[in-house]
Amino acid sequence: MRVLLDECLPKKLKRELPGYTVMTVSQLGWAGQKNGALLRLAQTEFDVFVTIDQNLTNQQNLSQIDLAIIVLSAHDNQLETLQPLMPKVLEALETIQTGQTVHIS
Secondary structure (H helix, E strand, O other): OEEEEOOOOOHHHHHHOOOOEEEEOOOOOOOOOOHHHHHHHHHHHOOEEEEOOOOHHHHOOHHHOOOEEEEEOOOOOOHHHHHHHHHHHHHHHHHOOOOOEEEEO
């Protein structure tokens, strides 16, 4: 499974997803893309998009995106804050399907 981490997430979060092919938006040179354009790019190369952007599901018509989305809910985007959520992310990755959005807090 191929996972894309949004640019607002720390790059080191990749280490928390062993067994998956994980890239960051910045690594791909996609930083600064608007969410709609980013999701369209992501769906061509990835299975899952992980973000902390709580507004993504309200701002985008996700029914037209061929991608699963995991939205993390935390008070900030620091690695130390997000690491406790990663076991739930790993669980979600085992069953998430294209078109699904999973919120993890």
